[in-house]
Amino acid sequence: MSKRSLFKKVWEQHQVGVLPNGQDQLFIGLHLIHEVTTPQAFAFLKEKGLKVAYPQRTLATVDHIVPTLALQRPYADAQAELMVSTLEKNVAEHGIRFFGPESQKQGIVHVIGPELGATRPGMTIACGDSHTSTHGAFGSLAFGIGSSEVSHVLQTQTLALNDFKVRKIQVDGQLGKGVYPKDVILKIIEVLGVKGGIGYAYEYAGTTIEAMSMDGRMTLCNMSIEGGARIGYVNPDQRTYDYMKGRPLAPKGENWKAALKYWKSICSDEDALYDDILVLDASDIKPMLTWGVTPGQSVAVDEALPSLEGLSTADRFLYEKAYTHMKFKPDMFLKGQKIDVAFLGSCTNSRLSDLREAARFLEGKKVQCKMIVVPGSQQVKEEAEEEGLDRVFKAAGAEWRYAGCSMCLGMNEDRLKGEQLCISTSNRNFIGRQGSPDGRTVLASPAMVAVAAVAGEICDVRDVL
Numbered sequence: 001m002s003k004r005s006l007f008k009k010v011w012e013q014h015q016v017g018v019l020p021n022g023q024d025q026l027f028i029g030l031h032l033i034h035e036v037t038t039p040q041a042f043a044f045l046k047e048k049g050l051k052v053a054y055p056q057r058t059l060a061t062v063d064h065i066v067p068t069l070a071l072q073r074p075y076a077d078a079q080a081e082l083m084v085s086t087l088e089k090n091v092a093e094h095g096i097r098f099f100g101p102e103s104q105k106q107g108i109v110h111v112i113g114p115e116l117g118a119t120r121p122g123m124t125i126a127c128g129d130s131h132t133s134t135h136g137a138f139g140s141l142a143f144g145i146g147s148s149e150v151s152h153v154l155q156t157q158t159l160a161l162n163d164f165k166v167r168k169i170q171v172d173g174q175l176g177k178g179v180y181p182k183d184v185i186l187k188i189i190e191v192l193g194v195k196g197g198i199g200y201a202y203e204y205a206g207t208t209i210e211a212m213s214m215d216g217r218m219t220l221c222n223m224s225i226e227g228g229a230r231i232g233y234v235n236p237d238q239r240t241y242d243y244m245k246g247r248p249l250a251p252k253g254e255n256w257k258a259a260l261k262y263w264k265s266i267c268s269d270e271d272a273l274y275d276d277i278l279v280l281d282a283s284d285i286k287p288m289l290t291w292g293v294t295p296g297q298s299v300a301v302d303e304a305l306p307s308l309e310g311l312s313t314a315d316r317f318l319y320e321k322a323y324t325h326m327k328f329k330p331d332m333f334l335k336g337q338k339i340d341v342a343f344l345g346s347c348t349n350s351r352l353s354d355l356r357e358a359a360r361f362l363e364g365k366k367v368q369c370k371m372i373v374v375p376g377s378q379q380v381k382e383e384a385e386e387e388g389l390d391r392v393f394k395a396a397g398a399e400w401r402y403a404g405c406s407m408c409l410g411m412n413e414d415r416l417k418g419e420q421l422c423i424s425t426s427n428r429n430f431i432g433r434q435g436s437p438d439g440r441t442v443l444a445s446p447a448m449v450a451v452a453a454v455a456g457e458i459c460d461v462r463d464v465l
Contacts, residue, residue, distance in 0.1 A: 005272040006122075006235055007166045007201045010141050013266075014124045016158055023160040029123040029140075031057055031153050032109045033096075035083040036064040036411070037128030041151035042090040052094040054157045059118050060091045061099040063108045064129075065411045068374050068401035071101050080412060107377020107403040110134040110347040114218065115379055117247025121236035121263040126153050131347050131427060133224040136233030137217035138240055139266065141201070143231060164201040164230065165275035171208040173282035178462040180357075181216035182349060182425070182445040184208070186288035186298050189227040192278065194296040197229030200275070203268065204234045208282040214243040215353040222348045223427050226295040235267045287461055289334050290429045290443040292322030297429075301448070301460045304331045325431055326440050327419070334442065334458045340420035342371040342398075342453035343434075344446055346408035349425035350376030352383050354446045359389045361450035361464060362396040368456030371398035372414060374406040398453070410435025423452045 002009075016025040031054075038060075045051070052058060065080040075081040084100075091098040099105040099112055106112070110131055113119040121139035125132060128150040135142035143159065153159060169188060189196075202224050209217065217234045224232025234240075241260060244250045251259040286300035297319075299305060305323075307330045308316055323329060328337075344350070344358050355375065373393045375381040381403055384390055390400045407414040408426040415435025416422055422434055422441050429441040442458065451459045 002269055003271050003273050005166050005203060005268040005274065006139055006233060006266050007141065007164065007203065009266045010122050010124065011163070013122075019160055023162055025158050025160055026124055028126045028153050028157055028159055029057065030059065030113070030118060030125045031157070032113055032125065032127035032132070033058060033060045033087075033150065034064055034109050034127075034129065035062045035066070035087040037147045037150055038090065039083065039086050040147045041128075041154055042086075044151045045154060050155055052096065052154045055095045057157060058096045058154070059099070059113065059116075060087060060096050061106050061109050061112055062087060062101070063106075063403070064405045064409065066101070066404045067412050068404045068406045068414060071402055077412060101378075104378050104382075107375075107380065108347045108350065108405055110218070110222065111350060111376035111380065114138065114214070114243075115247065115377060117244055117250030120244065120250070120259070121240060122266040126159055130225045131222050133229070133232050134218050134222040134347055136221040136224070136231055137214060138244070139233055139236035139263065141231055141233065144225060165199055166203055167197070167200045167229075167276040167278065168203045168205055168274040169278045169280070170206040171204070171280045171282055172206040173208055174211070175208060175282045175285065177465050178287050178447060178460070179285055180445040180447060181212055181219040183285055183288040184282075185220050185223045186290065186295065186443065187280070187285045188278075189223065189296050190288070190298045191280070192227055194226065194294050195228045197224065197227040200229050202227070202229045202232035203274070204232060209234055210237065213353060214239060215351045218351070219348055223295065226427060236263050287445065287448055289448070289458065290441070291326065291328055291334060292319070293325055293429055293431050294322075295427070295429060295443060297322055298443070299334070301335055301458070302333075304333055305329070307331055335460060337421070337458045339369050339423050339442075339452055339457060341416060341422040342367065342369055342449050343374075343407045343422055343424040343426065344449055345372070345374030345376065345406050346424075346426035347376065347405070348427045349446050350374060350380065352380050354425065355380070355384050355389050356387070358446040358450040359392040361447060361461070362398065362454065363392050365396055365454045367397045367453040369453055371396075371453045372401060372407055373398050374401045374414070375403050377403050396454075407434050409433060415439075423449050423458060425449050
């Protein structure tokens with residue numbers, strides 16, 4: 001046998017050549033673009049008189065800055081209107097597929113790629129957004145890139161990249177009640193650290209991962225970047241193929257049979273070689289919460305916040321900075337902390353299954369704080385409304401919004417104010433991330449966010465189940 005991982009197989013199949021600086025040049029099978037990281041890239045093409053090399057391999061939507069309160073054009077935010085209209089002009093000029101608000105398929109780029117069937121196993125995928133690693137849930141190599149690289153992919157359909165080491169993260173066993181994929185990835189980041197994945201691709205494996213839905217795997221891969229890894233992936237299996245079959249852009253007929261054969265061939269060999277292996281027991285994972293200003297600063301809901309004793313000088317500085325900003329103290333518990341805002345959304349946790357799980361804890365109850373619920377796409381919104389989930393959220397007192405990134409990064413009107421404390425299903429708790437330089441963010445699963453909204457304070461979802 002070849003002893004190769006999926007990473008090695010897909011990388012080698014997409015390698016165009018080796019550049020003089022030693023980097024590999026990879027062909028990119030799918031380029032996802034949105035309104036925020038493309039204006040400069042298209043402006044460069046226009047300045048140089050260049051065209052998009054493979055427009056049929058590019059897919060565009062709007063998500064980062066679009067409002068979620070109202071869809072009327074022009075948008076009240078002049079910057080949002082300018083960015084969206086600029087993208088509309090650029091995709092029309094270059095013949096790129098555009099899933100805008102009028103398409104009824106618009107949404108967060110990392111939500112609509114999979115739901116359309118554009119994301120497929122064995123692909124190389126690039127997008128001007130760090131959470132492109134989400135698409136690795138399907139067994140693809142998906143890279144977040146910067147604006148200059150967006151321009152390069154538009155021009156050449158290739159990327160210059162250094163090779164990665166591969167770390168296998170094996171999680172075995174059944175997750176306990178109230179424990180979700182979000183808790184699994186927060187635990188992994190707590191164990192390995194926010195810099196532990198630098199230079200690595202993460203391969204998620206084990207019986208726990210195999211039992212996860214595709215939505216759960218996307219949550220897992222989404223936050224690989226928060227652990228320092230450029231990409232994270234799961235080997236495709238029958239669950240993957242069942243999810244993909246029949247989707248609008250997925251292969252069909254004879255093409256489906258050929259695709260399926262290829263997808264099965266790129267799975268990691270049973271005796272694949274890895275540069276490192278981490279093994280975790282699912283039964284050891286509890287509902288997780290971040291307490292600081294990086295996703296690595298987290299604890300289980302029933303654990304006290306870490307002490308400063310015995311820390312290195314550098315770590316002590318980072319912990320003290322986090323405690324000062326968050327207004328928490330060592331050895332205290334997060335359970336019982338009053339919250340001001342609950343946010344359910346983002347490319348991490350805005351899919352139908354996430355909304356269903358949150359609604360389960362809100363039905364027949366009232367929220368005790370401001371709660372914003374933002375579906376990840378127009379399709380998710382429509383499906384949720386068909387199931388009546390919107391009525392559950394509204395009856396509980398939550399705000400039901402249009403699709404977009406919303407309060408995950410606070411680029412539109414959905415922002416924290418002052419020192420508000422927000423419990424959020426998003427992926428980053430950096431200072432200022434949710435729109436206020438003094439705002440405070442605690443990351444958690446959809447279920448933990450829902451029970452906190454009902455109580456008005458941080459709770460242990462296991463006490464409610």
